[in-house]
Amino acid sequence: MSLLVTNVRLLDPAQKLDAKGALLVVDGRVAAIGPDAASHPQAAGAEKVDGQGALLTPGFIDLHVHFREPGQTRKESIETGGRAAVAGGFTAVCAMANTKPVNDNVAITELMLDRAKKADLARYFPLGAVTKEFKGEELADYGTLKAAGCVAFSDDGLPVMNSAIMRRALEYTKWLDVPIVAHEEDKDLAGKGYMHEGHVSAKLGCLGIPAAAEEAMVARDIVLAEHTGGHLHLAHISTAGSLRMIREAKQRGLKVTTEVTPHHFALSDKELMRFDSDFKMNPPLRSEADIQAILEALGDGTIDAIATDHAPHGWDDKECELPIAAFGVIGLETAFPLALELLVNKKVISLEKAVSLLTWEPAKVFHLDRQGLGSLKVGAPADFTLIDLAAKVKVDREFIQSKSYNTPFKGWELPGKTVGTWVSGKRVWG
Amino acid sequence: MSPERYVFPHKHLLGIEPLEPRDITALLDQARAFEEVCERPDIKIVPALRKKLVVNLFFENSTRTRNSFEIAQKRLSAEIINFDADTSSLAKGETLVDTAMNLEAMRPDLIVMRHSAPGAHALLSRHMKASIVNAGDGAHEHPTQALLDAYTLRKKFGKLDGLKVAIVGDIRHSRVVRSNMWLLTKMGAKVTLVGPPTLVPQDLKATWPSIEISHDFDAVLPEQDAIMMLRAQFERGTGAYIPGQGEYSRFFQLNPSRMKRAKKDVAVMHPGPINRGLEITSDVADGPNSLVLDQVTNGVPVRMAVMFLLCHPHGELVP
Numbered sequence: 114m115s116l117l118v119t120n121v122r123l124l125d126p127a128q129k130l131d132a133k134g135a136l137l138v139v140d141g142r143v144a145a146i147g148p149d150a151a152s153h154p155q156a157a158g159a160e161k162v163d164g165q166g167a168l169l170t171p172g173f174i175d176l177h178v179h180f181r182e183p184g185q186t187r188k189e190s191i192e193t194g195g196r197a198a199v200a201g202g203f204t205a206v207c208a209m210a211n212t213k214p215v216n217d218n219v220a221i222t223e224l225m226l227d228r229a230k231k232a233d234l235a236r237y238f239p240l241g242a243v244t245k246e247f248k249g250e251e252l253a254d255y256g257t258l259k260a261a262g263c264v265a266f267s268d269d270g271l272p273v274m275n276s277a278i279m280r281r282a283l284e285y286t287k288w289l290d291v292p293i294v295a296h297e298e299d300k301d302l303a304g305k306g307y308m309h310e311g312h313v314s315a316k317l318g319c320l321g322i323p324a325a326a327e328e329a330m331v332a333r334d335i336v337l338a339e340h341t342g343g344h345l346h347l348a349h350i351s352t353a354g355s356l357r358m359i360r361e362a363k364q365r366g367l368k369v370t371t372e373v374t375p376h377h378f379a380l381s382d383k384e385l386m387r388f389d390s391d392f393k394m395n396p397p398l399r400s401e402a403d404i405q406a407i408l409e410a411l412g413d414g415t416i417d418a419i420a421t422d423h424a425p426h427g428w429d430d431k432e433c434e435l436p437i438a439a440f441g442v443i444g445l446e447t448a449f450p451l452a453l454e455l456l457v458n459k460k461v462i463s464l465e466k467a468v469s470l471l472t473w474e475p476a477k478v479f480h481l482d483r484q485g486l487g488s489l490k491v492g493a494p495a496d497f498t499l500i501d502l503a504a505k506v507k508v509d510r511e512f513i514q515s516k517s518y519n520t521p522f523k524g525w526e527l528p529g530k531t532v533g534t535w536v537s538g539k540r541v542w543g
Numbered sequence: 544m545s546p547e548r549y550v551f552p553h554k555h556l557l558g559i560e561p562l563e564p565r566d567i568t569a570l571l572d573q574a575r576a577f578e579e580v581c582e583r584p585d586i587k588i589v590p591a592l593r594k595k596l597v598v599n600l601f602f603e604n605s606t607r608t609r610n611s612f613e614i615a616q617k618r619l620s621a622e623i624i625n626f627d628a629d630t631s632s633l634a635k636g637e638t639l640v641d642t643a644m645n646l647e648a649m650r651p652d653l654i655v656m657r658h659s660a661p662g663a664h665a666l667l668s669r670h671m672k673a674s675i676v677n678a679g680d681g682a683h684e685h686p687t688q689a690l691l692d693a694y695t696l697r698k699k700f701g702k703l704d705g706l707k708v709a710i711v712g713d714i715r716h717s718r719v720v721r722s723n724m725w726l727l728t729k730m731g732a733k734v735t736l737v738g739p740p741t742l743v744p745q746d747l748k749a750t751w752p753s754i755e756i757s758h759d760f761d762a763v764l765p766e767q768d769a770i771m772m773l774r775a776q777f778e779r780g781t782g783a784y785i786p787g788q789g790e791y792s793r794f795f796q797l798n799p800s801r802m803k804r805a806k807k808d809v810a811v812m813h814p815g816p817i818n819r820g821l822e823i824t825s826d827v828a829d830g831p832n833s834l835v836l837d838q839v840t841n842g843v844p845v846r847m848a849v850m851f852l853l854c855h856p857h858g859e860l861v862p
Contacts, residue, residue: 433638436660
């Protein structure tokens with residue numbers, strides 16, 4: 114079984130490759146890549162795909178999705194989430210543990226992996242819980258869960274408020290070489306807030322979540338990461354203050370990594386002026402100054418990954434009063450188009466850097482690079498994405514593959530259409 | 544009808560924010576016409592909303608606002624349905640959207656709603672055709688309160704432009720303040736917010752750049768034409784924002800010794816309900832400067848004006 118994709122612009126940041134050429138896949142792995150790949154001996158007789166000048170990149174890797182299975186498959190399933198992923202050019206997703214029940218034991222992990230195998234779309238990497246039942250009290254069985262397939266650990270959505278538990282988690286996981294992923298939010302400072310605390314919340318009379326709720330926990334966990342030497346991955350960072358501390362921690366050589374979401378660099382809290390719950394998520398949309406800080410941090414290496422925090426919710430969960438509407442937005446289908454339009458076309462970062470933040474850099478954070486993911490080096494799994502940079506997509510119900518439609522980008526027209534997505538050389542989209 | 548004739552341009556009254564100064568003036572002028580009705584010795588009723596179905600939807604406890612609306616509706620001859628959150632399908636877990644869609648199915652003309660969630664009225668308006676009056680949505684807006692406050696001030700001083708008004712207390716959690724800031728700044732009054740830093744967010748200046756914020760009541764008191772005291776809401780866990788009642792009263796209570804620093808004809812106002820002895824002492828609340836009961840009286844014609852102009856934007860039925 115071989116496949117030859119010709120007439121493409123190859124962009125693989127890990128190999129510093131940006132050239133016109135072809136990709137040759139044999140038995141699901143990269144056999145040749147580059148200007149001369151089409152003349153490789155095994156190219157003869159391969160199934161041919163004409164890329165028509167489109168961009169070919171390693172498949173995108175999302176460190177942060179919620180696929181709601183088991184427990185809330187009315188919102189999303191591993192299959193429907195997988196379809197949203199490949200539609201957005203993602204070939205690997207890392208799924209949060211806040212399912213019902215939570216992923217704190219091997220039975221749940223195995224169920225997830227089994228469903229993902231049946232769906233046969235994007236690669237699915239589960240995160241395990243940091244504490245049993247997300248209660249913040251007892252450490253989960255990290256070694257056992259890692260052996261079952263978990264790539265990182267997080268009580269996402271429920272921050273580990275007990276500093277001693279967080280310390281032990283970071284300390285214990287060192288010998289397993291897996292990151293602890295932290296949703297940073299001091300629950301007392303956040304209170305019952307449901308949007309960013311600032312002049313918009315003051316105007317609307319809405320309860321705010323101050324930037325300090327995130328920053329206080331980022332500060333604590335950087336201290337604990339330094340103290341223990343554990344790997345701290347900071348999920349969906351949203352404030353300028355957090356990024357300042359992360360930049361400094363990295364400069365000091367601490368094992369601290371981070372991600373930002375497209376909605377946090379695309380939208381500010383001003384969107385809440387109409388009380389539209391499509392703009393309600395946690396962490397909340399922050400101020401314009403925070404967006405500027407994120408854009409800077411994307412350029413200077415402070416940020417390791419663009420992750421979606423794809424969080425599907427049903428119409429009922431969202432079409433209600435703002436204080437009680439569910440937190441979260443979907444993001445897989447719109448992530449690359451937003452990065453292309455708002456980061457690359459606006460000259461914040463290069464196309465190569467944007468692709469790197471969606472492929473090689475996230476692969477390294479969760480050590481997926483050790484499985485050859487995140488780059489199309491010869492011998493690596495042939496997970497790749499073909500994108501027409503000029504073709505526009507319109508965000509409507511038909512475009513969105515997720516079971517849910519809680520996107521804040523309804524009606525947006527963006528460049529960057531996913532023409533096709535392949536996992537192990539098998540076409541899963543387009 | 545001459546082409547210049549004013550037509551009330553809003554379908555709903557969700558807040559003061561969307562109103563132009565001339566809309567505010569039109570509402571206050573209309574209220575003055577209705578005040579004459581309310582002060583009649585005999586029959587205080589006009590047929591202005593005859594055959595109109597008005598639904599009062601109160602999801603939060605309210606006695607005075609609801610009574611005021613209901614009296615206003617009766618004086619306008621409206622048909623009234625009271626939807627009580629405690630006994631309704633809400634207690635059975637019905638959502639606001641379902642409530643809205645079910646009411647809409649019965650074709651009401653006007654909805655008056657109070658709700659604890661900021662923006663709840665925007666949600667309601669997406670599912671209903673009826674005009675909606677916001678009778679308070681969380682800490683967001685309470686437009687009829689601001690209108691009756693403005694009516695009361697205009698009646699005493701003859702104008703709003705140039706008036707100095709201090710609002711004292713829990714600014715952070717107050718919808719009355721937000722509606723008043725919109726209204727008073729639109730009409731040219733000078734607003735000073737007074738309270739401890741935990742209750743007065745500096746962030747408000749981004750939206751209302753002309754307001755002043757002070758933590759020193761005594762310092763700003765002498766120059767004010769009016770003082771609006773807010774209820775110190777200790778029952779809502781305000782204790783986490785301020786140390787205690789004694790300390791609060793010491794710095795922010797309106798009492799006879801503070802009144803000596805105020806202008807002789809200063810207007811003392813309070814949206815109620817009053818915590819006597821806490822934010823204001825009884826001798827001040829009931830004293831010669833107090834307009835507290837005038838506010839209550841004026842609430843009826845102001846609410847009549849709001850409901851009337853929403854249903855009859857051309858105002859033909861002016862009595």
